[in-house]
Amino acid sequence: xxxxxxxxxxxxxxxxxxxxxxxxxxxxxxxxxxxxxxxxxxxxxxxxxxxxxxxxxxxxxxxxxxxxxxxxxxxxxxxxxxxxxxxxxxxxxxxxxxxxxxxxxxxxxxxxxxxxxxxxxxxxxxxxxxxxxxxxxxxxxxxxxxxxxxxxxxxxxxxxxxxxxxxxxxxxxxxxxxxxxxxxxxxxxxxxxxxxxxxxxxxxxxxxxxxxxxxxxxxxxxxxxxxxxxxxxxxxxxxxxxxxxxxxxxxxxxxxxxxxxxxxxxxxxxxxxxxxxxxxxxxxxxxxxxxxxxxxxxxxxxxxxxxxxxxxxxxxxxxxxxxxxxxxxxxxxxxxxxxxxxxxxxxxxxxxxxxxxxxxxxxxxxxxxxxxxxxxxxxxxxxxxxxxxxxxxxxxxxxxxxxxxxxxxxxxxxxxxxxxxxxxxxxxxxxxxxxxxxxxxxxxxxxxxxxxxxxxxxxxxxxxxxxxxxxxxxxxxxxxxxxxxxxxxxxxxxxxxxxxxxxxxxxxxxxxxxxxxxxxxxxxxxxxxxxx
Ligand SMILES: *[C@@H]1O[C@H](CO)[C@@H](O)[C@H](O)[C@H]1NC(C)=O
Ligand SMILES: *[C@@H]1O[C@H](CO)[C@@H](O)[C@H](O)[C@H]1NC(C)=O
Ligand SMILES: *[C@@H]1O[C@H](CO)[C@@H](O)[C@H](O)[C@H]1NC(C)=O
Ligand SMILES: *[C@@H]1O[C@H](CO)[C@@H](O)[C@H](O)[C@H]1NC(C)=O
Ligand SMILES: *[C@@H]1O[C@H](CO)[C@@H](O)[C@H](O)[C@H]1NC(C)=O
Numbered sequence: 001x002x003x004x005x006x007x008x009x010x011x012x013x014x015x016x017x018x019x020x021x022x023x024x025x026x027x028x029x030x031x032x033x034x035x036x037x038x039x040x041x042x043x044x045x046x047x048x049x050x051x052x053x054x055x056x057x058x059x060x061x062x063x064x065x066x067x068x069x070x071x072x073x074x075x076x077x078x079x080x081x082x083x084x085x086x087x088x089x090x091x092x093x094x095x096x097x098x099x100x101x102x103x104x105x106x107x108x109x110x111x112x113x114x115x116x117x118x119x120x121x122x123x124x125x126x127x128x129x130x131x132x133x134x135x136x137x138x139x140x141x142x143x144x145x146x147x148x149x150x151x152x153x154x155x156x157x158x159x160x161x162x163x164x165x166x167x168x169x170x171x172x173x174x175x176x177x178x179x180x181x182x183x184x185x186x187x188x189x190x191x192x193x194x195x196x197x198x199x200x201x202x203x204x205x206x207x208x209x210x211x212x213x214x215x216x217x218x219x220x221x222x223x224x225x226x227x228x229x230x231x232x233x234x235x236x237x238x239x240x241x242x243x244x245x246x247x248x249x250x251x252x253x254x255x256x257x258x259x260x261x262x263x264x265x266x267x268x269x270x271x272x273x274x275x276x277x278x279x280x281x282x283x284x285x286x287x288x289x290x291x292x293x294x295x296x297x298x299x300x301x302x303x304x305x306x307x308x309x310x311x312x313x314x315x316x317x318x319x320x321x322x323x324x325x326x327x328x329x330x331x332x333x334x335x336x337x338x339x340x341x342x343x344x345x346x347x348x349x350x351x352x353x354x355x356x357x358x359x360x361x362x363x364x365x366x367x368x369x370x371x372x373x374x375x376x377x378x379x380x381x382x383x384x385x386x387x388x389x390x391x392x393x394x395x396x397x398x399x400x401x402x403x404x405x406x407x408x409x410x411x412x413x414x415x416x417x418x419x420x421x422x423x424x425x426x427x428x429x430x431x432x433x434x435x436x437x438x439x440x441x442x443x444x445x446x447x448x449x450x451x452x453x454x455x456x457x458x459x460x461x462x463x464x465x466x467x468x469x470x471x472x473x474x475x476x477x478x479x480x481x482x483x484x485x486x487x488x489x490x491x492x493x494x495x496x497x498x499x500x501x502x503x504x505x506x507x508x509x510x511x512x513x514x515x516x517x518x519x520x521x522x523x524x525x526x527x528x529x530x531x532x
Contacts, residue, residue, distance in 0.1 A: 022054035024078030029102045033080035036179050045171070048083040048095070061122060063095070065144035068119030076130035078102040082175065086167060088141070092155035094164040096138035098175045099125050105132035107475070108176055108184040110169045110210070112191020112198045113140040114445075116147040116160075116346050123458045124190055131464060131471065134184065136172030140164045147346030154376070157351055161377040162205060165198045169209045186478055190471055192216030192445035192456065193407065196398075200415075201381050203396055207388035212478040213396045214470055216456055217407050217445050220415050221320065222379045223352070223371040225407060228311045228320035229335065230344030230363045235306045238338040242299045250332035252294050253304055256285050257325045266516030271441035271450045274513035275324035275402055275409065277532060280308055307336060314365040319372075321410035324402065330443060331405040351376050382415070384422025390433045395477045397435055397470055399456070399487060399507075401442030403449065409438060413510055427511060436510040437487045451489030451505040462490035462501070485509060488524060 023030050033052040053059060053075045060072045063083075080100040087093040097120060111124035121137045128135035141159025142149035150157040169187070177183050189210045191199045196218025202209045219225055237243045245253070261278035262268045272278055282304040287295035296304065311319040323331060335341070340360035349358045352371045372380070389396060398416070400409040416436045420427070441450015446460045453460040455469030462468050466476035468488040476482045486506035493499035503522035508514050508529035519526035 022057050023052050024054045024102060026078065026102055029078065029080070032179075033100075036080060036082060036175075044088070044093075045084045045086040048085055050080070050082050052078075052080050054078055061120075064119060064122075067145040068117065068143075070122060073122045073126050075099075076126055077132075079129055080179065084171070086171065088159055088163055088167065089155040091153055092141060092159055094138045094141045094159055094168065095120070095143075096136065096164075096168040096171060097125065098172050098179075099129050099135045100176065100179050101129045101132060101134065103132060104134060104180060106182075106185035107133045108172060108187045109133035109135045109471075110165070110172060110187070110189045111135060111137040112165065112189070112195020113138075114193045114195060115145045116343050117194065118142050118144045118146060118149075121191075121195065124195075127458045127461075128190065128471075133188065134172070134176045134180075136168055136175075138164045138168035147343070147350045150346075150350035151354060151356060158377050161379045162198075162201050165202065166206050166209060169202075169206075186211040186475070188471070188474065188478075189213040189215075190457075192218075194219050196220075197222055197381050199396075200398075203386050203389050203394075204381065204383040205378075207386075207392060207394065211394050212474040213394070214456070214474050215396065215398050217400050217404055217409070218381075218398065218412065218415070219407055220381050220411060222381055223347070223375055224319045224368065224380070225411070226341075226344045226347040227363065227368040227371055228408075229341040229406075230348070230360055230367075231311055232307060232335045233338070233340050233361060234363065235303055236336050236338050241338070242297065243303045244338050245296070245300050245303060245332070245336065247329075247332040249294075249296070249300070250328045250336060252285065253282060253296075254326070254328040256280075256282065257328065261325060265514055267521050269521060272326045272402065273440045273515070274438060274532065275326050276413070277513070278325045280325045303336075307331075311368070313368055319368045321408055321414055323408045324404070324410050327403045327405040327443070330403075334405050347371070351379070382418065384415075384418040386419055386434060387423060390423075393433075395433055395474060395483070397437070397474050397477075397484065397487075399437045399439050399454065399470065401444060401446070401448060401452065402438050402440040403442055404444045406444040412436060412438070416510055431483065431509075435484065437484075437507050438510065438513070439487060439489055439507045440505065440514065441491075442489070447495075449491075451491045451503060451507070453490040453492070454487045454507070462492075462497070462504075468504075486524075486529065 030052040055077045057075045083097045109128035111121035125135040125137045141164040187210050189199050196215040199213045199215035257280050261272050265273035282301045285296045310322045345360040349356050400412040442448040442452040453462050455461045466472040473484040488506050490504050491502045493502045504524050506524040512529040514527050515530045517528045
């Protein structure tokens with residue numbers, strides 16, 4: 001079914017060059033780029049578009065579904081853009097792009113997707129090319145951030161779970177080698193959320209695809225995650241219900257969480273360095289003596305306890321760990337908003353039950369178990385044996401924001417420990433190929449109160465130095481054997497890079513956590529990684 005992807009024989013290819021795009025100044029490069037379209041023959045694939053794009057072009061992306069962002073992107077360097085449609089079965093296929101910079105470092109970068117996407121990772125592709133990578137991305141088998149196209153179509157579901165990411169990497173390797181006339185030196189992966197899960201899926205099932213993987217906030221234990229995301233509705237009930245907390249009351253809860261846990265790391269700055277050691281108890285907030293404001297009814301306190309507790313089946317089996325304390329303020333608008341969770345609705349309707357009438361309000365223990373049992377195409381992504389990655393010398397940097405309000409960071413050490421026990425390795429042995437970092441004060445894949453810019457993508461880059469850039473740290477590890485001990489994160493003044501650095505923190509390698517020692521707390525040197 002899947003033959004050799006790219007031959008050199010001539011084939012009919014649809015080539016369009018948009019006049020709105022500034023061409024690179026190197027005319028040889030432009031010619032080479034457009035010739036690629038005439039020479040590239042992609043089995044099971046058809047070329048949509050080929051264009052040479054000059055650095056600084058603001059590229060509009062009309063082929064993106066409206067549910068995807070961005071709808072335009074600035075192309076950072078001169079590059080050749082090729083877009084292809086690739087068929088994966090009689091009823092499925094994906095759209096992919098390769099961005100081939102004129103000033104190529106020899107490295108290849110595959111980018112991941114997010115949510116139920118459906119959206120090419122143009123941001124990460126742009127970021128990758130700015131660092132000299134040839135970058136590849138796909139729509140993961142369907143357009144738009146919805147699971148509706150899985151309905152009656154397990155092939156589209158297979159593309160989402162593993163196939164589009166794998167085959168677009170294979171295609172990207174061939175296209176890159178053909179275009180530059182030499183093989184790439186190393187193949188890398190960058191992704192967060194669903195993209196983090198895709199990175200681990202590659203590590204588990206396609207270890208040959210990458211020499212290095214950055215997996216952020218991975219959506220591991222994916223079926224169980226969708227159960228967990230969907231269970232908050234029952235806990236809060238809709239706005240106005242006795243169990244519901246309006247967002248301002250979650251701010252009160254958050255301040256109480258900080259009262260109990262912010263000082264555990266030795267410094268009170270609004271950031272809980274390691275939520276693992278925070279065992280929050282909301283009972284102090286229960287309204288006393290007829291008070292009605294800034295306090296919780298017993299029913300609301302029950303909601304808070306439930307929201308910050310692990311989810312279990314009726315039999316007591318763990319489905320998913322608790323939301324880590326500290327993320328309440330934004331979680332109020334995402335998980336605790338008294339509405340059903342759209343990804344949960346999509347996953348159960350179109351991937352688990354194939355029944356668009358399933359009502360996400362009714363989710364319960366039987367559904368958690370049904371999803372874990374069905375586990376389509378092993379979307380769970382929970383294999384603990386990464387020996388193929390280890391044996392070929394590939395490296396994995398796994399990171400997770402400590403204020404993640406969509407995927408709890410407490411699932412990440414759970415996976416690390418699962419790998420550790422499955423492989424029977426010590427932390428020091430895991431360190432040779434797999435390292436996990438909790439990035440404190442950081443939301444879902446970026447942003448937050450903490451030193452969240454670790455070079456994980458556009459807008460999160462303080463510099464390209466491996467010391468403070470997770471992607472270049474990975475390159476340094478893979479190519480020079482220098483493994484990162486910490487990930488140095490940056491918080492800019494008002495989150496504006498132009499306004500300069502507010503503070504930096506060196507995020508610790510698991511299982512250690514950060515502890516303030518002495519001196520200016522804005523300097524990483526005033527902190528130390530200690531055992532929990
Ligand atoms: C590629 O697929 C898109 C839909 O994703 C379609 O609009 C376009 O016409 C296809 N291109 C070719 C060359 O078949
Ligand atoms: C790029 O163009 C779009 C409109 O097509 C506009 O909304 C956006 O602001 C532009 N981006 C930049 C950086 O100029
Ligand atoms: C090409 O990249 C190298 C480093 O990767 C850099 O030193 C050089 O300035 C770049 N050249 C151009 C023309 O961008
Ligand atoms: C939560 O689940 C319980 C048990 O199934 C049910 O009685 C209750 O009505 C549900 N609450 C909401 C808001 O759906
Ligand atoms: C997922 O949940 C089921 C219960 O529904 C549980 O048996 C299983 O161990 C969970 N899997 C993971 C990876 O946590």
